[in-house]
Amino acid sequence: MFDNNVFIEGTCKNVEEDGKIIGYEMQTHITYYRGIPLSMVNFLAVEVDGVKEDPANIRFAVDPYDWFTLDEMTTVSTIKWEYGTPGTVRVLKEGGLSKGEHEVHLTVCTRTAYIPVPLEGNMTRKVVIE
Amino acid sequence: MGIKSSVSLYSLQYQFLQGKMNLEDIIKFVMNLGADGIELLPDQMLHGTPTPSEETYACWDSLMAKYHPGLACDDIFLNTNLYINRTLTKRECADLIKQEIVMAHRLGFDCIRLVSFVPAWILEPCLETAEKNNVSLNIEIHGGLGFGCPKTDEYINEMLRLNSPYVGIVPDTSLFVRKQPRIVRDYCTKLMGLNPDIAKYADDVFASGTDFFELRNKNGGEMDPKLASLIRSGADAFYAQNLEGYENRPLSIMDGLEKYINHFHFKLYEMTEEGVEYSIDYREVLEYLHKAGYQKYVSTEYEGNRWQLPDTPIPEVEQVTAHQKLVQRLIKEVEG
Numbered sequence: 001m002f003d004n005n006v007f008i009e010g011t012c013k014n015v016e017e018d019g020k021i022i023g024y025e026m027q028t029h030i031t032y033y034r035g036i037p038l039s040m041v042n043f044l045a046v047e048v049d050g051v052k053e054d055p056a057n058i059r060f061a062v063d064p065y066d067w068f069t070l071d072e073m074t075t076v077s078t079i080k081w082e083y084g085t086p087g088t089v090r091v092l093k094e095g096g097l098s099k100g101e102h103e104v105h106l107t108v109c110t111r112t113a114y115i116p117v118p119l120e121g122n123m124t125r126k127v128v129i130e
Numbered sequence: 131m132g133i134k135s136s137v138s139l140y141s142l143q144y145q146f147l148q149g150k151m152n153l154e155d156i157i158k159f160v161m162n163l164g165a166d167g168i169e170l171l172p173d174q175m176l177h178g179t180p181t182p183s184e185e186t187y188a189c190w191d192s193l194m195a196k197y198h199p200g201l202a203c204d205d206i207f208l209n210t211n212l213y214i215n216r217t218l219t220k221r222e223c224a225d226l227i228k229q230e231i232v233m234a235h236r237l238g239f240d241c242i243r244l245v246s247f248v249p250a251w252i253l254e255p256c257l258e259t260a261e262k263n264n265v266s267l268n269i270e271i272h273g274g275l276g277f278g279c280p281k282t283d284e285y286i287n288e289m290l291r292l293n294s295p296y297v298g299i300v301p302d303t304s305l306f307v308r309k310q311p312r313i314v315r316d317y318c319t320k321l322m323g324l325n326p327d328i329a330k331y332a333d334d335v336f337a338s339g340t341d342f343f344e345l346r347n348k349n350g351g352e353m354d355p356k357l358a359s360l361i362r363s364g365a366d367a368f369y370a371q372n373l374e375g376y377e378n379r380p381l382s383i384m385d386g387l388e389k390y391i392n393h394f395h396f397k398l399y400e401m402t403e404e405g406v407e408y409s410i411d412y413r414e415v416l417e418y419l420h421k422a423g424y425q426k427y428v429s430t431e432y433e434g435n436r437w438q439l440p441d442t443p444i445p446e447v448e449q450v451t452a453h454q455k456l457v458q459r460l461i462k463e464v465e466g
Binding site: 003085111112 | 173214
């Protein structure tokens, strides 16, 4: 139901820091119709060309200031992922994505108190790294 | 004085998400439709709720001063599962609702809608704050969670016990669905490969004057056996579960509770080319409300936006426009 909120087209790119590519990232909207604190994000998952990334390498931020691991997010109740504000999912991986075309799949899963099942959204996009 | 029309800004959520309309565009659009007011989901279109910044409040105040919308309802939810490893305590829950009440008052609302499943025990500890801020607390009564659902009945019993003008209900017209929403059936058929026999059976059940919520209740809380027997795939299961969220009840189920109705949700699944809502007979609903002496808001809540095929435009603007045209005309006609 929220698949179309996931993985904003054209946002996947390698991330360079101090002259080194430290990984890659992409932007996504929330899989819910309200903003919620980060502690209510159940999980984020990334798969590239059919291979699942290690969740320990995933970081998430909703602003330019604070990056969290998935474990850390479970206690973040004062920073909200606002509806309409893209969050950034980053995967730490030396060298990032290799040049060429990739199939990148993102899963975003949130929970609410009144819908009995977690709200999972999925999107696969073809990404070209130049 | 009479029945007033409003639009829940939920109806335009994809315009907001996709950056096609901001909050100002949306308020301006709704007021230009001739609606009397708006319903807001603060945690959808304002940042930092329930304690937004002074800057956010100033921005809100300037929009109110510019467009003067009536403030029909503040639509909130209680995140009892804020943490994955525990449920919030009653004190934590009451504190969150109190913050919402204070914010609602500051924004200018005097009516809060609590989404279904907000527990009834929240009412008493929050009542003093509600009174002090002149904001009523009202539970949503939605199809599939309607009268007869234990959580809803528990709330209604508590409401009757407290008997306060600050505790009431917001019925939703998903209780009065006469035909299953065609748009949902089409979505599940085209995108998911729904078994057509289920869709046909659903049409028959609604045409016979009942619904799958009632059939489940009659079957000891288990899914109607015939519906269950037609499920052959995940798509069928999804559709079947969704069907139980539409009730086909008579309006008279609200008899005796009229004085507790502080707001009303006018669900919109699909406006047809004939200018009527496909599933709900709004003349029937408005005639009932007029006869009951109802003089508060009725809010368009467009839910067809979530049943659009991927990569197709979401016709929120068009659908809300057509629904408001219908509702505003019918209010005039029934009130004479």
